[in-house]
Amino acid sequence: MSAVAHSKMSDERVRAIPTWRFLLGRPELGAVAGTILVFGFFLTFAGDSGMFSAKGIITFLDVSAQVGILAAAVALLMIAGEFDLSIGSMIGFAGIVIAIPAVEWGWPLWSCILLAFLVALVIGFINGYLTISTGLPSFIVTLASMFILRGLTLALTRAATNRTVVSGIGDYAKDDWLAPIFSGYVLKDLFQCMGSLGWLQMRTDGTPLAPGIPMAVVWWMLLTLLGTWILMKTRFGNWIFASGGDPVAARNVGVPVTRVKILLFIGTAFAATLLAVIQVLEAGSADTLRGQLKEFEAIIAVVVGGTLLTGGYGSAIGAALGALIFGTVQMGIFFTGVDTDWFKVFMGAMVLIAVLFNTYVRRKVTYSR
Amino acid sequence: MAMTETSDFLELAQVSKFFGSVIALKEVSFGVRPGEIHCLLGDNGAGKSTLIKLLSGVFQPTAGEIRIAGKAVTLASPRNALDQGIATVYQDLATVPLMSIARNFFMGREKTKGRGVLRRLDWDFMNRTARDEMSKMGIDIRDPRQAVGTLSGGERQCLAIARAVHFGARILILDEPTSALGVHQASVVLRLIARAKARGLGVIFITHNVHHAYPIADRFTLLNRAKSLGTFAKAEISREKVTDMMAGGKELVDLEAELEAIAASETAQPTAEPRLKRAAGV
Numbered sequence: 001m002s003a004v005a006h007s008k009m010s011d012e013r014v015r016a017i018p019t020w021r022f023l024l025g026r027p028e029l030g031a032v033a034g035t036i037l038v039f040g041f042f043l044t045f046a047g048d049s050g051m052f053s054a055k056g057i058i059t060f061l062d063v064s065a066q067v068g069i070l071a072a073a074v075a076l077l078m079i080a081g082e083f084d085l086s087i088g089s090m091i092g093f094a095g096i097v098i099a100i101p102a103v104e105w106g107w108p109l110w111s112c113i114l115l116a117f118l119v120a121l122v123i124g125f126i127n128g129y130l131t132i133s134t135g136l137p138s139f140i141v142t143l144a145s146m147f148i149l150r151g152l153t154l155a156l157t158r159a160a161t162n163r164t165v166v167s168g169i170g171d172y173a174k175d176d177w178l179a180p181i182f183s184g185y186v187l188k189d190l191f192q193c194m195g196s197l198g199w200l201q202m203r204t205d206g207t208p209l210a211p212g213i214p215m216a217v218v219w220w221m222l223l224t225l226l227g228t229w230i231l232m233k234t235r236f237g238n239w240i241f242a243s244g245g246d247p248v249a250a251r252n253v254g255v256p257v258t259r260v261k262i263l264l265f266i267g268t269a270f271a272a273t274l275l276a277v278i279q280v281l282e283a284g285s286a287d288t289l290r291g292q293l294k295e296f297e298a299i300i301a302v303v304v305g306g307t308l309l310t311g312g313y314g315s316a317i318g319a320a321l322g323a324l325i326f327g328t329v330q331m332g333i334f335f336t337g338v339d340t341d342w343f344k345v346f347m348g349a350m351v352l353i354a355v356l357f358n359t360y361v362r363r364k365v366t367y368s369r
Numbered sequence: 370m371a372m373t374e375t376s377d378f379l380e381l382a383q384v385s386k387f388f389g390s391v392i393a394l395k396e397v398s399f400g401v402r403p404g405e406i407h408c409l410l411g412d413n414g415a416g417k418s419t420l421i422k423l424l425s426g427v428f429q430p431t432a433g434e435i436r437i438a439g440k441a442v443t444l445a446s447p448r449n450a451l452d453q454g455i456a457t458v459y460q461d462l463a464t465v466p467l468m469s470i471a472r473n474f475f476m477g478r479e480k481t482k483g484r485g486v487l488r489r490l491d492w493d494f495m496n497r498t499a500r501d502e503m504s505k506m507g508i509d510i511r512d513p514r515q516a517v518g519t520l521s522g523g524e525r526q527c528l529a530i531a532r533a534v535h536f537g538a539r540i541l542i543l544d545e546p547t548s549a550l551g552v553h554q555a556s557v558v559l560r561l562i563a564r565a566k567a568r569g570l571g572v573i574f575i576t577h578n579v580h581h582a583y584p585i586a587d588r589f590t591l592l593n594r595a596k597s598l599g600t601f602a603k604a605e606i607s608r609e610k611v612t613d614m615m616a617g618g619k620e621l622v623d624l625e626a627e628l629e630a631i632a633a634s635e636t637a638q639p640t641a642e643p644r645l646k647r648a649a650g651v
Binding site for chain 1: 457466479481490532
């Protein structure tokens with residue numbers, strides 16, 4: 001305090017805050033610590049098991065991406081103070097919206113993909129509109145749509161095909177112009193090159209064991225960047241924080257809270273559909289049970305990433321790190337040879353720790369006032 | 370009425386508001402000029418909240434007119450009132466605690482730079498402006514990126530008022546801005562109000578604390594049971610008279626007498642304690 005030049009009316013009761021306390025104010029902090037911890041753990045106990053070979057890394061990134069694509073959209077919605085429990089069912093529903101017209105009715109695949117996104121737009125809008133107009137918690141409204149969508153998926157698929165799995169989509173994807181942006185790998189040449197230099201493990205046919213970066217990972221990165229850009233750099237981002245932090249105050253100063261929330265519900269439905277497209281193309285089939293529990297996995301990733309359940313605070317980067325922790329732990333437990341049944345125990349404990357940590361951080365951010 | 374209100378910028382003329390069979394306001398006239406602090410006093414249920422909500426665009430009057438600069442207007446929504454220069458600062462509903470000062474300051478009216486997909490928030494401008502505008506109102510903040518939750522109650526009021534001034538408010542409506550604050554913070558807010566007046570704003574100051582209102586107000590309007598008891602310039606009315614005219618005035622005098630009686634009976638017979646407890650509802 002000695003030689004500090006005081007500006008006019010500065011308060012002698014204000015003390016300098018150390019940098020680490022300022023960093024505590026960032027929502028990602030807990031997730032960064034968690035990521036370091038998780039990687040440290042598995043590097044120690046599974047470092048030589050192949051988990052951190054190129055193939056292993058690509059695998060756990062791919063698993064993380066499955067959660068991360070959803071988490072990016074869910075983070076924005078949760079910062080705006082709402083939940084979407086219907087995204088898991090939306091994945092299953094979008095899958096059959098793609099598969100039935102393609103396989104049963106002979107539609108070109110690209111039109112089925114566009115149809116799926118159109119359907120997602122409508123369902124997201126309905127979720128948002130119902131939540132806002134009824135004033136019910138979104139938890140309840142989307143719990144209803146979770147059941148309705150899953151039921152519709154089963155009923156419609158059985159009515160159209162007499163089965164619960166629609167397969168054979170791979171054939172239609174081959175010559176489709178839209179499918180490649182949702183499936184396959186990027187940077188294949190680079191991986192091939194690195195392989196021929198002896199940096200990567202090769203198959204017997206001369207192609208690297210890890211052929212490239214999966215499209216799912218690319219989408220995960222893109223959505224995380226988009227979410228971060230929106231939150232940090234756009235007016236809409238400020239409206240998201242305001243809508244979740246205090247919707248009444250936000251409305252009083254003219255923030256279109258209703259529009260913001262409905263758009264974010266459409267965003268989560270879109271993310272679910274994107275994941276559905278990726279999975280359908282990957283597997284070549286649409287399973288009516290696909291996407292179960294994904295809504296909770298996404299919420300776990302977002303919460304571990306530092307977003308508050310009460311809204312108004314959080315980050316997309318944090319959600320991506322949460323998803324990375326999720327994927328790494330899931331694969332890491334497999335590689336360490338621990339019974340994979342323990343995975344959910346671990347994740348559950350992780351959520352609890354994250355929430356306790358976040359609550360502590362929030363108190364620090366607002367100095368308990 | 371005590372005054373002819375031709376120079377009022379914002380004016381309510383014989384305004385009534387009914388909710389079904391409930392008369393919330395009956396033929397109330399009220400106005401405020403630029404550079405004036407007009408204090409609206411009244412007990413709970415007197416109709417203060419209804420009057421504020423009419424002025425801030427939340428409700429529309431059942432009868433009577435709202436005028437701005439002499440012209441009859443409709444205040445369709447809070448945003449619409451804001452656009453017409455009437456800003457309302459609600460005690461707890463003005464800021465979002467978890468958001469930064471700059472984010473709060475520009476909430477709903479964010480400044481951007483660039484165009485197309487590169488259109489982005491102009492953080493340099495927003496951080497600087499938030500700090501400068503609050504400093505003009507007499508409060509220095511260290512870092513406009515800190516959460517509003519770290520600010521004191523008086524500083525939050527400052528943020529809300531500075532924001533309203535920055536975005537061109539002509540009339541500021543302050544709803545009980547001092548009621549939840551300590552003595553020091555309340556004086557900070559009263560100073561803010563005086564500064565807003567000095568900058569040419571018309572201030573409507575709603576309170577039931579005469580001690581906060583009397584020193585800085587230019588005019589008083591007293592509401593009682595949905596009706597106006599009249600508008601008085603400060604020269605026309607004493608502090609005691611204002612207190613008396615508020616519904617609480619007489620009751621406070623009665624209470625004082627009653628308390629004295631209790632104290633007297635206590636000194637007379639020290640065993641009165643159980644009776645006192647019963648009286649206090651313990």
